[in-house]
Amino acid sequence: MRKIVINGGKRISGKVTVSGAKNSVVALIPATILANDIVTLEGVPDISDVTSLVEIMEIMGAKIERHIAEGILIIDTRDVKSMPLPYGKINSLRASYYFNGALLGRFGKSTVGLPGGCDLGPRPIDLHIKAFEALGAEMSFLESAMHLESVDAKLHGTTIYMDMVSVGATINTMLAASTADGTTIIENAAREPEIIDVATLLNNMGAKVRGAGTDVIRIQGAKNFHGARHTVIPDRIEAGTYLALAAAVGDGVIVDNVIYEHLESFIAKLEEMGVRMTIREDSIEVHKSDNLKAVNIKTVPYPGFATDLQQPITPLLLSTKGRGWIMDTIYEKRINHVPEMARMGAKISVINDKIVYEAPNELVGAQVKATDLRAGAGLVVAGIIAQGTTTISNIEFILRGYDSIIEKMTSLGVDIKLVED
Numbered sequence: 001m002r003k004i005v006i007n008g009g010k011r012i013s014g015k016v017t018v019s020g021a022k023n024s025v026v027a028l029i030p031a032t033i034l035a036n037d038i039v040t041l042e043g044v045p046d047i048s049d050v051t052s053l054v055e056i057m058e059i060m061g062a063k064i065e066r067h068i069a070e071g072i073l074i075i076d077t078r079d080v081k082s083m084p085l086p087y088g089k090i091n092s093l094r095a096s097y098y099f100n101g102a103l104l105g106r107f108g109k110s111t112v113g114l115p116g117g118c119d120l121g122p123r124p125i126d127l128h129i130k131a132f133e134a135l136g137a138e139m140s141f142l143e144s145a146m147h148l149e150s151v152d153a154k155l156h157g158t159t160i161y162m163d164m165v166s167v168g169a170t171i172n173t174m175l176a177a178s179t180a181d182g183t184t185i186i187e188n189a190a191r192e193p194e195i196i197d198v199a200t201l202l203n204n205m206g207a208k209v210r211g212a213g214t215d216v217i218r219i220q221g222a223k224n225f226h227g228a229r230h231t232v233i234p235d236r237i238e239a240g241t242y243l244a245l246a247a248a249v250g251d252g253v254i255v256d257n258v259i260y261e262h263l264e265s266f267i268a269k270l271e272e273m274g275v276r277m278t279i280r281e282d283s284i285e286v287h288k289s290d291n292l293k294a295v296n297i298k299t300v301p302y303p304g305f306a307t308d309l310q311q312p313i314t315p316l317l318l319s320t321k322g323r324g325w326i327m328d329t330i331y332e333k334r335i336n337h338v339p340e341m342a343r344m345g346a347k348i349s350v351i352n353d354k355i356v357y358e359a360p361n362e363l364v365g366a367q368v369k370a371t372d373l374r375a376g377a378g379l380v381v382a383g384i385i386a387q388g389t390t391t392i393s394n395i396e397f398i399l400r401g402y403d404s405i406i407e408k409m410t411s412l413g414v415d416i417k418l419v420e421d
């Protein structure tokens, strides 16, 4: 079993470059199925979710060239078949649900096992199914996998109101509706930057998606799909993780390849705490920041504070002064980092699904467990702040979403290594 070992308590400085966004690329890869041609993706992060999706795509017949160091994926989907994908890697990540939308869009049918992903409490996919059904697909179960098939060989455009703002259901509906007869209107759509990124690729492949990034998306069904070249947007969650770390223990850190507008609510919180930053066109420099004050955080859909950043920012909150709380309104059970950070000496607890903390804290190294991806990232940040040695187990979660985390942290001066146990 692999572990991450950190000798913490040291200041850091330097420059770190953010990779392509996990939550974009995991949708862009399945989206290439619609091209029925060759699609080149650039800025692809070296994360295990990408490896899993590449494996699944190859099982389906895609021919893929992966140039890891260059961040390039060349995907030829001409020989892809809609075959049953009940088990295996499908259950190792959340984004496998995008195969439903992409296969339905190209072949009118899909058989895909239930998605995995981080355990953040219940993560139903009822909105995805409702949208596929509204477009004219029927759902049944085949070998414990979800089978979807369009009733009359074609999906039909319609108006779909999303009961909740859902990233996955919005993108999945875009994928399936791209080839439907007529126009589909998604109301109460999610507005995350990753949705715009997927719409951009779809349009470059021949789709007609308008309004992505607003809460009403119109998709006019199209027929002539083709290859394209696309660069993945920078990962705003990875960027936020390094910004939080830099604010806690940085003596001047530049976080490069950042789209500031994607991080506005996060930056606003850092400013409220008193973090000193210089914002440039593509980068944010975090200056040495002292006497930070405790703040409260409520996670909400984009453009509000991202749920995926509440765990990575927690160690920074613990380094401030005062009392505060975190309320995650997207996943109220996204609290598994709390007992682990408490083991490192943090004054933090959960009261009625609200995380409450008191600061400052003198964190001390401990043996802790990454219970999920962002909890793991939070523990890496906590381990760097803490005095002494922190050993993190279950690091497979972290490697799902953080490209070259050991190398990037080392370049900032962190004493960190990955060890085989």
Ligand SMILES: CC(=O)N[C@H]1[C@@H](OP(=O)(O)OP(=O)(O)OC[C@H]2O[C@@H](n3ccc(=O)[nH]c3=O)[C@H](O)[C@@H]2O)O[C@H](CO)[C@@H](O)[C@@H]1O
Pocket: 023, 026, 094, 095, 122, 123, 124, 125, 126, 127, 128, 129, 164, 165, 166, 167, 168, 169, 190, 307, 308, 329, 330, 331
């Ligand atoms: C691969 C990917 O992009 N993952 C992201 C995506 O997950 P994911 O797409 O799974 O998250 P959603 O935006 O769909 O979930 C938002 C909320 O809606 C609920 N819901 C969702 C779908 C559904 O059919 N029924 C339902 O009730 C969820 O339980 C959750 O409370 O957005 C989340 C919210 O920003 C992020 O934390 C994840 O990192």
Ligand SMILES: C=C(OP(=O)(O)O)C(=O)O
Pocket: 022, 023, 093, 094, 095, 116, 117, 118, 308, 373, 374, 401
């Ligand atoms: C929860 C996350 O990922 P997933 O939806 O892929 O489990 C995340 O990226 O923080």
